[in-house]
Amino acid sequence: MKRQxxxxxxxxxxxEEFRKTNQFDKLEEALDILGDIxxxxxxxxTEEVGRLSYKYAEGLLARxxxxxxxxxxxxxxxxxxxxxxxxxxxxxxxxVLLLAKRRELLSQCLIIQEALLNDEDSEPxxxxxxxxxxxxxxxxxxxxxxxxxxxxxxPYIEAISHKAFCLRLRxxxxxxxxxxxxxxxxxxxxxxxxxxxxxxxxxxxxLTNLAFYLQSAYGHRILKTPxxxxxxxxxxADYKDEALRLVRLANEIYTERPTTKIETIMAYIENFKxxxxxxxxxxxxxxxxxxxxxxxxxxxxxxxxLIFDQYDHVSQAYGVGRYAAAAALERNLDPFIAxxxxxxxxxVAASVAADGYGxxxxxxxxxxxxxxxxxxxxxxLSSAIREKTDYKTRKDLLDEIxxxxxxxxPAGEEADFASFAPKISRESIQKLGSTGPVILxxxxxxxxxxxxxxxxxxxxxxxxxxxxxAISRLSWEIQHRLAQxxxxxxxxxxxxxxxxxxxxxxxxxVTKPILDYIGCLWRDDEIRNWPxxxxxxxxxxxxxxxxxxxxxxxxxxxxxxxxxxxYAPSLKPLxxxxxxxxCSGNNxxxxxxxxxxxxxxxxxxxxxxxxxxxxxxxxxxxxxPWQKLDFSNDEAQIVREFYPKPVDVERDxxxxxxTNRVIEVLKxxxxxxxxxxxxxxxxxxxxxxxxAFSDWxxxxxxxxxxxxxxxxxxxxxxxxxxSANSGVENLQDEMMxxxxxxYASGSSSVLGSLWQVxxxxxxxxxxxxxxxxxxxxxxxxxxxxxxxxCHFATLRVAEKTKGLGNDMxxxxxxxxxxxxxxxx
Numbered sequence: 001m002k003r004q005x006x007x008x009x010x011x012x013x014x015x016e017e018f019r020k021t022n023q024f025d026k027l028e029e030a031l032d033i034l035g036d037i038x039x040x041x042x043x044x045x046t047e048e049v050g051r052l053s054y055k056y057a058e059g060l061l062a063r064x065x066x067x068x069x070x071x072x073x074x075x076x077x078x079x080x081x082x083x084x085x086x087x088x089x090x091x092x093x094x095x096v097l098l099l100a101k102r103r104e105l106l107s108q109c110l111i112i113q114e115a116l117l118n119d120e121d122s123e124p125x126x127x128x129x130x131x132x133x134x135x136x137x138x139x140x141x142x143x144x145x146x147x148x149x150x151x152x153x154x155p156y157i158e159a160i161s162h163k164a165f166c167l168r169l170r171x172x173x174x175x176x177x178x179x180x181x182x183x184x185x186x187x188x189x190x191x192x193x194x195x196x197x198x199x200x201x202x203x204x205x206x207l208t209n210l211a212f213y214l215q216s217a218y219g220h221r222i223l224k225t226p227x228x229x230x231x232x233x234x235x236x237a238d239y240k241d242e243a244l245r246l247v248r249l250a251n252e253i254y255t256e257r258p259t260t261k262i263e264t265i266m267a268y269i270e271n272f273k274x275x276x277x278x279x280x281x282x283x284x285x286x287x288x289x290x291x292x293x294x295x296x297x298x299x300x301x302x303x304x305x306l307i308f309d310q311y312d313h314v315s316q317a318y319g320v321g322r323y324a325a326a327a328a329l330e331r332n333l334d335p336f337i338a339x340x341x342x343x344x345x346x347x348v349a350a351s352v353a354a355d356g357y358g359x360x361x362x363x364x365x366x367x368x369x370x371x372x373x374x375x376x377x378x379x380x381l382s383s384a385i386r387e388k389t390d391y392k393t394r395k396d397l398l399d400e401i402x403x404x405x406x407x408x409x410p411a412g413e414e415a416d417f418a419s420f421a422p423k424i425s426r427e428s429i430q431k432l433g434s435t436g437p438v439i440l441x442x443x444x445x446x447x448x449x450x451x452x453x454x455x456x457x458x459x460x461x462x463x464x465x466x467x468x469x470a471i472s473r474l475s476w477e478i479q480h481r482l483a484q485x486x487x488x489x490x491x492x493x494x495x496x497x498x499x500x501x502x503x504x505x506x507x508x509x510v511t512k513p514i515l516d517y518i519g520c521l522w523r524d525d526e527i528r529n530w531p532x533x534x535x536x537x538x539x540x541x542x543x544x545x546x547x548x549x550x551x552x553x554x555x556x557x558x559x560x561x562x563x564x565x566x567y568a569p570s571l572k573p574l575x576x577x578x579x580x581x582x583c584s585g586n587n588x589x590x591x592x593x594x595x596x597x598x599x600x601x602x603x604x605x606x607x608x609x610x611x612x613x614x615x616x617x618x619x620x621x622x623x624x625p626w627q628k629l630d631f632s633n634d635e636a637q638i639v640r641e642f643y644p645k646p647v648d649v650e651r652d653x654x655x656x657x658x659t660n661r662v663i664e665v666l667k668x669x670x671x672x673x674x675x676x677x678x679x680x681x682x683x684x685x686x687x688x689x690x691x692a693f694s695d696w697x698x699x700x701x702x703x704x705x706x707x708x709x710x711x712x713x714x715x716x717x718x719x720x721x722x723s724a725n726s727g728v729e730n731l732q733d734e735m736m737x738x739x740x741x742x743y744a745s746g747s748s749s750v751l752g753s754l755w756q757v758x759x760x761x762x763x764x765x766x767x768x769x770x771x772x773x774x775x776x777x778x779x780x781x782x783x784x785x786x787x788x789x790c791h792f793a794t795l796r797v798a799e800k801t802k803g804l805g806n807d808m809x810x811x812x813x814x815x816x817x818x819x820x821x822x823x824x
Contacts, residue, residue: 022257027062057109061105061112077109099145104162108135110138111136113128139159146159157190160190164184167179180217187206203253204250212271214242218237259313265293273446294345295324304385304395304398311731319539321348326444326446338442339571373404374404377401380397432571438571438574439533441538443468443538450517461514471541474502502544504551506549542733564784568822569743577748577824595670598654601633603633609692631760642774667709669713671713681737709746716742723752724821725754739819748782794815797814
């Protein structure tokens with residue numbers, strides 16, 4: 001019993017740490033301990049069984065809210081029921097208090113299960129609906145039982161707060177406005193009972209819940225009475241302003257839990273983004289300052305989080321940078337400010353990785369002695385994260401780092417955008433536009449814009465027809481079909497039509513308005529004279545080739561007839577490349593004017609791709625074994641046709657190389673490194689995406705490992721499927737994939753693919769690509785030459801895919817996947 005008590009105390013400590021820090025390994029630790037204790041506890045000990053089951057159900061509910069695995073919520077409901085059935089013999093008052101608490105947990109599990117698992121697009125699940133109704137009844141019963149005995153204070157506040165939550169969900173389901181009015185009434189009572197002595201998280205919850213309910217009432221009035229004058233004279237008109245005041249008040253309360261502020265802001269947006277666009281856009285502009293605070297909070301969270309927690313935090317805050325940029329533009333602020341907010345709020349995990357794996361830059365111009373202390377503190381924080389040191393130690397180190405940054409933060413407009421190196425300034429940004437426009441496409445479900453960087457300044461273009469929801473719906477179908485391994489022929493026709501539809505939609509709503517705005521019209525002269533555009537798409541757009549958008553390859557209306565395209569994951573790696581002389585391409589010895597090429601090729605790969613770390617075992621089948629890559633030999637011969645083996649190189653082609661051998665080659669001085677192998681995309685933890693070489697099971701070459709490399713080469717070609725795919729929805733803003741990782745490691749340009757490429761298509765593409773690359777020279781940068789070669793090869797492959805079956809528009813699944821990352 002003594003050991004069990006110590007174990008339970010350890011579980012309680014881990015749960016408390018999780019609640020304070022949102023560190024999910026602490027939740028897993030607590031669940032493991034509690035599971036073992038429950039297994040060893042006798043069924044006859046009803047008091048212990050009930051108490052432990054309650055704690056275990058709480059933990060399972062928290063894990064479900066993170067991963068949405070149905071097994072977690074089912075088990076949470078089972079254990080919550082067990083806790084209701086097993087309780088000690090207590091005096092009536094204590095018994096009512098205990099059962100009210102356990103009843104609320106069961107109610108919460110039943111209601112959340114229905115809210116998150118019932119598919120809005122299909123018929124409601126009757127079992128889930130019955131559980132929802134039972135949950136509402138349990139909430140009513142808890143309040144009634146406490147009221148009957150005159151029990152006040154904390155338990156009563158929790159009970160009426162939960163009842164208000166149930167009423168709000170019931171209103172959403174049945175649209176009975178009296179339910180929402182009662183919900184607001186109860187929430188006002190909860191707030192009135194809050195005092196300064198209450199815990200910070202409790203006060204924040206009371207304020208934000210009331211704000212969300214008031215916001216819902218305002219939204220109801222908008223939809224019911226669209227006439228603006230009627231809205232202004234209704235009581236709900238005041239609700240909108242009151243809700244905003246409450247959220248601002250909540251944001252001012254200090255709390256040790258790092259994720260609270262960002263969760264509040266994102267929940268507030270989630271509520272009003274369903275309103276008509278003119279209202280949601282206005283409300284987005286009103287929370288501009290809150291979004292700036294949220295971005296700053298996200299940066300702090302990420303800089304102290306363990307690696308695997310970082311992606312959960314980014315997922316929770318998905319879109320915060322894009323919303324902030326849209327809010328700035330909605331308020332007619334300087335597009336440069338919007339650009340800075342967008343950069344700070346996306347690609348955060350990659351920035352933290354770059355800052356943590358040896359790239360300890362000083363963007364503040366500190367004195368040398370101070371700089372050394374600053375960099376040492378950053379190294380210690382990186383080490384603490386890798387070694388999973390306790391949260392307090394990591395937080396103390398971050399506070400020390402922030403003191404340095406606050407002391408040497410630059411004055412003026414860039415002061416708030418210096419969290420990550422390299423520093424963003426107008427001068428450095430405009431310099432990026434000297435070789436052609438850099439276009440950031442900021443897409444949200446409220447407002448979308450293009451932010452255009454040119455040599456003479458930063459401007460913006462509103463894109464009113466760009467609808468994130470419509471794009472996302474079509475994208476889900478496309479990505480599902482692209483990832484399908486079985487029966488691809490059955491999906492082929494539908495996929496081609498959907499891709500054509502997507503590319504036409506992107507042309508009408510995104511690329512044509514942008515190219516018209518910057519004056520890039522149809523060209524028919526030599527492509528070496530064409531303007532160059534660097535695309536930085538965000539959100540769901542990062543999954544698609546902007547260069548391929550248009551009305552079909554047989555029409556004048558497409559990007560391929562106007563500009564040469566390159567890509568970048570964000571501005572930060574472009575700025576690093578701009579500052580890195582090794583990326584200029586001028587430090588390599590020339591061989592016959594073309595340079596040298598190394599070839600790394602895998603024909604046979606052992607095993608099968610790993611299962612995602614967060615996959616639900618019940619619903620995730622075993623992956624198919626890696627296929628044999630016979631075309632790797634063909635690719636190697638194509639490269640050697642245009643780039644013969646240098647006389648001083650021992651091995652002509654690196655067949656079946658190990659990861660360490662690949663790293664050796666990457667650190668060499670070859671102009672070009674061609675890699676032909678299988679790639680694996682980990683959609684849950686992109687830093688674990690990998691290239692599979694001969695020892696990949698014991699020593700994989702992951703995105704995380706690439707972050708620690710310094711590569712000095714002009715071009716890396718990744719002939720690996722999905723190597724430039726940015727993954728599932730909630731992580732698309734990170735743009736952390738194999739192609740971007742190689743670019744961040746120092747290569748001046750990287751060629752990757754957005755989806756799977758057929759062997760015959762790859763053979764045709766690389767033959768045209770290397771033929772153009774080796775046969776052209778002139779007064780232009782190597783990155784520009786690579787972009788031209790990619791453009792030329794894409795056009796040649798596209799021409800060969802035109803046919804009557806696709807109305808001569810070409811087959812974009814075959815010709816459009818390759819993108820060139822880099823800009824100079």
